[in-house]
Amino acid sequence: MILNPNQLTGYADTFIKELIDYSPKVISAFIILFVGLYSIRLINRIIRKTMVKRDLDPTLTTFLADVLLWVLRVLLFVAVISKLGVESSSFVAILGAMGLAVGLSLQGSLSNFAGGMLIIMFKPFKVGHTIEAQGNIGTVSEIQIFVTKLINGNNQTIFIPNGALSNGTIINYSLQGFRRADLTIAISYDTDIKKAKDIITAVLNSNPKILKTPVAEVSVKNLTDNAIQLAVRPWANNEDFGEVFSQTLESCKVAFDTADIIIQPYVRESSNANS
Structure with missing residues (x-):
């Protein structure tokens, strides 16, 4: 098909006329877009x-602000396309269908x-709390919309x-403000249990970071084939927990050495393959 010059001129005139008639809508849409983005x-x-x-x-503040931001952006987008002459009802139907498809593909x-x-909403933990979940222990650094970020003891x-x-x-571990350390110290059957308990109690009483209330507990935990296991349970504030844990073990070892009490090494029981 060959177009003559008169047809080309007619098409050009029609295009320019439509462009002139449509330009106010385009300009208005751009104005709405820029003003809307600034207002948002x-x-x-x-x-x-x-x-x-x-x-x-802070987590709720960030979450609500992000949700409001995206809601306003969607409303702005609808206003812009409506100004360009696109039927908003048709767009809403298309958006609904897209939302359903995306929802089915992104169920997780x-x-x-x-x-x-x-x-x-229910706040089982907050930023800064130390929690254990899904086999991981760490301090909550951020609660995002889809994931929660923890920092563990290795800074991972x-x-x-x-x-x-x-x-x-x-x-x-942080909600109550203080925690109990559950330690086990094994001594031989030749050791005076009362003497060993008195030494541990003295160690606990001498540490100012161990809480007086609740009272620390020292008791016989178990009698194994090769040792008497003593349960040592001091309480400490969350910020002092790690230090109290290690200090208690170290101080008990030093005190036992001074009293000539030997801490019984752990012996793993093995089954006899010929039995």
Whole structure:
């Protein structure tokens, strides 16, 4: 098909006319877009400052601010395409279908999102708490929408999905403010039990970081084939727990050496293959 110059001129005139007629919508849409983006940033900043002034939980503040940010962005996008002449009802239907498809393909992520909301709402732990969950122990450094970030004793970062975290068992070591150390010291059957317990009690009483209430406990834990096991259970504030744990063991060893009491080494019992 060969177009003559008159047809080309007609097409060009039509295109220019449509462009001129449509340009106000494009300009208006761009104005709405730029003004909207600036307003969203301003509103988000104001909301964050307001929640911080009201001493809301930092995790909750970040979460609500992020949700509000994305809701406003979606509304702005709908306003822009409506200004361009796209039917918003059709777009909402398309968005709903896309949301359903994405939801089916991202069921795990949605589970993590719901778990994050449950953690933020019911607060089984907060940032700075030391917890044990999913076989990991660490200090909570951040609660994100989909994952919770822990820092363990080796300064390794652990990411735990919020879905598994909210549905599993969580041990919060920080919630009560103090903890008990469960130590075991083994002595031989030749040792005077009362003397050994008195020495351990003296060690516990001499450590100012061991709490007086609850009272530390020293008792016989078990009688094995080769040793008497003594349970030593001092209490300490969370920030002193690690130091109290190691100091108690070291001080008991030094005190036993002074009293000529030998700590019985651990002996693993082995089965007789010929029995």
